[in-house]
Amino acid sequence: MTKTPAEQRRNDSADTATMKAVVQHRYGPPEQVLEARDVPVPRPGPGEVLVRVRVTGVNTPDWLTVAGLPRVLRLQAGLRRPKVPVRGSDVAGVVAEVGPGVADLRPGDEVFGSLWTKSVSAGTGTFAEFAVVPAGQLVRRPAGLSATEAGASVMSGLTALLAMRDVGRVGPGRRVLVNGASGGVGTFAVQIAARLGAHVTGVCGPGNVEMVRSLGAADVIDHTVEDYTRGARRYDVVLDNVLNHPPTATAAVLAPGGTFIPNSIGRAEGVFGGLTRVARAKLMERGPTDVRSVECDVTRENLDALTALLASGEVKVIVERTYPLDDVAGAVAHMMSHRTRGNIAVVVHTDG
Numbered sequence: 014m015t016k017t018p019a020e021q022r023r024n025d026s027a028d029t030a031t032m033k034a035v036v037q038h039r040y041g042p043p044e045q046v047l048e049a050r051d052v053p054v055p056r057p058g059p060g061e062v063l064v065r066v067r068v069t070g071v072n073t074p075d076w077l078t079v080a081g082l083p084r085v086l087r088l089q090a091g092l093r094r095p096k097v098p099v100r101g102s103d104v105a106g107v108v109a110e111v112g113p114g115v116a117d118l119r120p121g122d123e124v125f126g127s128l129w130t131k132s133v134s135a136g137t138g139t140f141a142e143f144a145v146v147p148a149g150q151l152v153r154r155p156a157g158l159s160a161t162e163a164g165a166s167v168m169s170g171l172t173a174l175l176a177m178r179d180v181g182r183v184g185p186g187r188r189v190l191v192n193g194a195s196g197g198v199g200t201f202a203v204q205i206a207a208r209l210g211a212h213v214t215g216v217c218g219p220g221n222v223e224m225v226r227s228l229g230a231a232d233v234i235d236h237t238v239e240d241y242t243r244g245a246r247r248y249d250v251v252l253d254n255v256l257n258h259p260p261t262a263t264a265a266v267l268a269p270g271g272t273f274i275p276n277s278i279g280r281a282e283g284v285f286g287g288l289t290r291v292a293r294a295k296l297m298e299r300g301p302t303d304v305r306s307v308e309c310d311v312t313r314e315n316l317d318a319l320t321a322l323l324a325s326g327e328v329k330v331i332v333e334r335t336y337p338l339d340d341v342a343g344a345v346a347h348m349m350s351h352r353t354r355g356n357i358a359v360v361v362h363t364d365g
Contacts (some may be wrong), residue, residue, distance in 0.1 A: 014296075023103040025072035025176060026148065028221075029053070030054045030145050031051040031052060031053055031054060031067075031139055032051070032052060032053075032054045032142040032161055033049055033050070033051060033052075033141065033142050033338065034049070034050060034051075034052045034099050034138070034140060034141030034340040035047050035048070035049050035050075035100070035140040035141065035338065035342075036048055036049075036050045036052065036098045036099060037078070037079060037095055037098050037099070037100060038092070038094060038098065038180065039093070039094050039234075040079070040080060040082075040087070040094065040095075041079075041081070042080075042147045042341075042345045042346070043076075043079050043341075043342040043343075043345040043349070044342045046079060047079065047100075047341055047342045047345065049338070049339055052099075052141070054142075055114035055137045055143065055144070055145045056110075056144050056145070057110055057111060057115075057145050058106055058112050058113075058145075058293070059112050059113045059114045060112060060113075060114050060115060060147060060148055060149070061111075061112040061115070061145050061146065061147055061148060061272045062108055062110070062111050062112065062115060062118055062145070062146050062147075063108070063109045063110040063111075063112075063126075063143055063153060064104055064106040064107065064108060064109065064124065064143065064144050064145075064146050064147055064151070064156060065106050065108075065109045065142065065143055065362060066104055066105075066106045066139055066141060066142060066143060066144055066164075066359065066361040066362065067106040067107065067160040067360070067361060067362045067363075068103050068104075068106070068160045068161050068163070068164030068335075068358050068359065068360050069101045069102075069103050069139040069140060069142075069144075069163065069164050069170065069358070069361065070103035070104065070164055070165040070166070070167065070169075070197075070346075070356055070357060070359070071101075071103075071105050071341075071344045071345055071348045071356075071357040071358075072102065072197070072348075072357055072360065073348075074102070074129075074347050075100040075101060075102075075284050075345060075348070076349045077098070077278070078090050078095055078100060078350045079100060079216055079345050080349065083278070083288055085288065087123060090341065097136065097137070098136060098138070098139060099138025099139075099140055099141055099357070100138055100139075100140050100159065100209070100345075101138045101139030101140040101141070101144075101201045102127045102128050102129040102136065102139060102167075102168060102343075103125075103126075103127050103129075103164055103165065103167040103168055104125060104126060104127060104139045104144055104146060104167075104311075105124070105125035105137060105154060105160040105161075105163035106123075106124065106125075106144075106160070106164075106361075107121065107122070107123055107124070108120050108121060108122040108363070109126055109143060109271045111148070112128050112130065112148075115148045115315075117148070118151065118153075122153055123153060123154045123159075123160075124151045124153055125152065125154045125155055125160075125163035125164060125166075125167065125316075126146060126150045126151035126167060126168040126274075126311065126316055127146070127150055127153070127168060127171075127309075127311045128144060128145070128146045128147065128150060128226065129150075129167075129168060129309055129311050130147075130311075131308060131309070136266035140338065140341050140359065141251035141338075141361070142282050142322075142338075142353070142362065144161055149312065150311045150312070150313075150316070151311055151316075152314070152316040152317060152320055153167065154319060154320075155323075155324045157324055157326075158320070158323050158324060159213075159360050161332060161335060161355070161360065162323065162330040163310075163323075163330075163334065164358055164359075165174050165197075165330055165332050165356040165357065165358040166201075166308075166319065166323065166330045166356065167311070167316070167319070168194075168197075168309050169197030169198045170201045170319045170323070170328075170330070171202055171309050171310065171311065171315055171358055172198050172201075172276065172307055172309045172315070172320055173198045173199075173201035173202035173205055173252075174205055174307075174318060174322070175307050175308070175310060175315065176198075176199070176202060176252050176274050176276065176307040176320065177189070177202055177205045177206045177209060177250075177252070178205070178209070178318075180272070180305045180306075180307045181206075181249075181250035181272050181274060181305075182249055182272075183205075183206050183207055183209045183210075183211045183249075184210055184211070185209070185210030185211070186210065186212070187200075187206075187209075187210075187211040187212070187249040187250060188210075188211065188213040188214070188246075188247070188248045188249050188250075188268065189206045189212070189213050189214070189248060189249065189250045189251075189252070189303060190213075190214045190215075190216065190241065190250070190251045190252070190266070191203050191206070191213065191214070191215050191230075191252045191254070191256030192215065192219075192241070192251065192252065192253045192254055192255050192257075192263075193216065193253070193255040193277070193304070194215030194216055194217045194219070194228075194230065194233070194254075195215075195217040195218065195224060195225055195354055195355070196198075196254055196353055196354075196355070197331075197353065197355060197356045197357075198252075198254050199215070199217070199222025199225075199252075199254050200224075200228060200317055200331040200355045200356075201256075201328065202252050203225060203228045203229055203230050204228050204229050204327070204329065205322065205328060206228075206229075206250075206362045207228070207229030207230070207231075208229070208322075208327055208328065211250075212231050212232075213229060213230045213231055213232075213245070214229075214230060214232040214233070214234060214241075214248070215232070215233045215234070215328050216229065216233075216234045216236050216241055216255075217233065217235070217236065218235065218236060218237060219233075219235045219237055219238075219319075220354075221354060222235055223329075224354070228329075228331075241266065242258050242262040242263055242265065244266070246266065247264055247265075247266055247267065247268040247271070248267060248268060248271060249268050250269045250271065250272050250274065251263055251264075251266065251271070251272070251273050251274065252274045252276060252307075253268060253273070253274065253275050253276060253277060254277050254292065255277055255279075256275055256277040256278070256279035256290055256294075257279070257341065257360070258270045259290065259293070260273070260275065260290060260291075260293050260294035260297055261297070262277075262303070264297060264302045267302070267303075270303070271303065271325045272303045272304075272305055273294070273297075273302060273303065273304045273305070274293050274304075274306070274307055275291060275294045275306070276307055277291075278291055278332055279291065330355075330356060331354065331355025331356060332355055332357070332358050333353060333354040333356065333357060334347065334357055334358070335357075335358045335359070335360050336357070336359050336360070337356070337359070337360055338359060338360070338361045341359055344357050344359050
């Protein structure tokens with residue numbers, strides 16, 4: 014069918030529309046490699062949704078890809094520069110346009126979710142005014158959940174939920190230790206494990222002891238005072254978000270039949286960084302120790318479960334700081350400091 018001149022002008026205008034995005038042009042310190050630029054607005058394909066981003070979050074894959082460390086990860090991300098120039102995966106915003114085949118979401122819907130697909134080389138990135146997200150990885154945002162809370166919750170919240178509920182099979186009477194209890198995943202894991210009826214021990218720094226206790230930890234270990242791997246207590250589940258001890262030392266604190274869940278790459282430096290420690294943990298799976306991995310699986314079912322927890326008020330999103338889009342470099346640098354208390358949010362649009 015031949016388009017009228019007016020229709021063609023509208024299409025041409027849509028094709029050339031631009032937006033502000035934070036683009037990464039090489040690897041290195043955030044302030045040196047991240048730059049705000051005008052780039053074309055992405056268009057949704059079949060089964061996809063264009064979201065006008067209100068808030069996004071900063072997660073571990075973001076700062077690792079910005080730094081390009083450990084260097085071996087560049088084999089996936091891109092040897093000299095990232096294949097995908099815009100970082101970010103979590104999103105809370107408003108549906109701007111739906112692609113072919115999307116029937117359950119409409120322009121104007123308030124949604125949140127993530128474009129994460131277990132690869133830093135996928136998606137359009139959410140450190141931008143608009144992002145394209147698979148429709149199956151979005152749910153409607155409930156009125157009681159703010160855009161800031163929603164946008165900062167997805168990767169850390171889903172990872173913690175799946176680690177506790179599915180991988181660790183946490184329930185009443187189980188003893189759970191969360192190493193790195195004050196970080197993004199850790200603050201969620203402590204709350205979720207406690208809500209499931211577990212006796213939770215959180216490991217954190219001295220400045221976060223009271224905060225971790227307030228989230229539901231029955232016991233809190235200040236890692237500057239006590240090394241939990243040398244203690245006498247044993248645990249049914251250990252979620253290690255830091256990997257600052259040899260895997261064998263951490264596995265030694267497991268009760269018979271206990272589960273060790275490594276959720277970190279450890280040190281991020283040099284060619285391999287802490288990946289050798291990760292590899293040793295994986296090798297332990299072949300022995301008597303129950304070592305299991307957790308992945309952030311973004312599905313409607315999992316997002317609905319996270320939404321129910323957050324909407325109930327029994328699990329809270331801890332947001333330490335918010336940054337504007339123009340200061341994404343500052344947000345990523347703070348994440349790289351390893352001193353994050355909860356989650357970091359980047360506010361893109363504040364209207365509504």
